Amino acid sequence: MSIIVGIDVGGSTTKxxxxxxxxxxxxxxxxxxxxxxxxxxxxxxxxxxxxxxxxNIKKVMVTGVGSSFLGDNIYGIETVHVNEFTANGKxxxxxxxxxxxxxxxxxxxxxxxxxxAATGEHSYLGGTGxxxxxxxxxxxxxxxxxxxxxxxxxxxxxxxxxxxxxxxxITEHDIIPTLSSDATAANFGKMxxxxxxxxxxxxxxxxxxxTIAMLAIFSARMKNIKNIVLVGNLSVLPQAPQIFxxxxxxxxxxxxxxxxxxxxxxxxxxxxxxxx
Numbered sequence: 001m002s003i004i005v006g007i008d009v010g011g012s013t014t015k016x017x018x019x020x021x022x023x024x025x026x027x028x029x030x031x032x033x034x035x036x037x038x039x040x041x042x043x044x045x046x047x048x049x050x051x052x053x054x055x056n057i058k059k060v061m062v063t064g065v066g067s068s069f070l071g072d073n074i075y076g077i078e079t080v081h082v083n084e085f086t087a088n089g090k091x092x093x094x095x096x097x098x099x100x101x102x103x104x105x106x107x108x109x110x111x112x113x114x115x116x117a118a119t120g121e122h123s124y125l126g127g128t129g130x131x132x133x134x135x136x137x138x139x140x141x142x143x144x145x146x147x148x149x150x151x152x153x154x155x156x157x158x159x160x161x162x163x164x165x166x167x168x169x170i171t172e173h174d175i176i177p178t179l180s181s182d183a184t185a186a187n188f189g190k191m192x193x194x195x196x197x198x199x200x201x202x203x204x205x206x207x208x209x210x211t212i213a214m215l216a217i218f219s220a221r222m223k224n225i226k227n228i229v230l231v232g233n234l235s236v237l238p239q240a241p242q243i244f245x246x247x248x249x250x251x252x253x254x255x256x257x258x259x260x261x262x263x264x265x266x267x268x269x270x271x272x273x274x275x276x
Contacts, residue, residue, distance in 0.1 A: 002058040006270030009066030011108035014038040015266040016046040019274055025050045027263045035066035061273040063087045082269040089115030089122030091268030092229035095258035101227040102219045105265055106234035108133040110212050112219045125219050130211045132234050138204055143197050151201050152237040158202025165189030178250055209243045217251050229256045231264025
């Protein structure tokens with residue numbers, strides 16, 4: 001057994017995965033308040049959960065903003081630093097089986113990478129500070145709720161009609177044929193005095209998702225492609241499938257939220273260690 005382990009030390013979480021040959025081992029996610037503690041704690045949980053010995057691990061591939069705190073070995077195992085955007089791209093293509101896509105990493109902030117398997121290109125296109133950090137910060141102030149999952153659960157009870165100004169609110173005519181009358185004209189532009197906490201929570205999730213999606217759509221247009229892949233912690237909230245499905249229909253793109261999307265970046269880091 002010769003296992004390659006990937007570790008992504010992010011702004012709020014540390015993720016660990018591994019490949020035993022072509023087999024993806026069960027991933028682990030831990031909170032990353034202290035990057036060093038989270039890496040070593042998560043590493044121990046990963047090896048225990050997957051019942052593997054340190055002697056079976058050939059190499060550790062690390063990426064993410066917190067990986068700079070790590071040296072060139074973990075538990076005496078060779079440790080290699082991987083460019084985060086390369087990891088994003090490789091992970092996104094691997095999880096979808098696509099040859100070319102815009103890979104969107106939705107973490108504390110959001111980054112956009114153009115990836116092409118044929119050429120091996122994984123180019124950083126830019127990013128936005130709108131992401132999970134935006135959602136938790138605003139939810140903390142507006143709702144007294146800090147956990148992303150708790151915000152998402154609260155949003156299940158919400159109604160955007162009490163929060164967002166829609167195109168149908170300002171005109172009876174179609175602006176363009178593909179643009180739904182339910183499309184957002186202004187996030188929080190119709191905030192009702194009677195809006196509930198659930199309404200506000202859904203408005204926040206929708207605002208963050210729509211901002212991220214539109215920048216992804218612009219990036220796809222720039223590269224003349226239609227495939228967009230979402231990875232990162234924000235990609236797995238229960239509101240994601242519906243909101244992104246509506247946007248892909250309106251703007252003529254295909255948005256993928258693959259299985260294990262939360263682990264896209266760390267999977268890409270491990271793939272780099274496999275030479276793939």
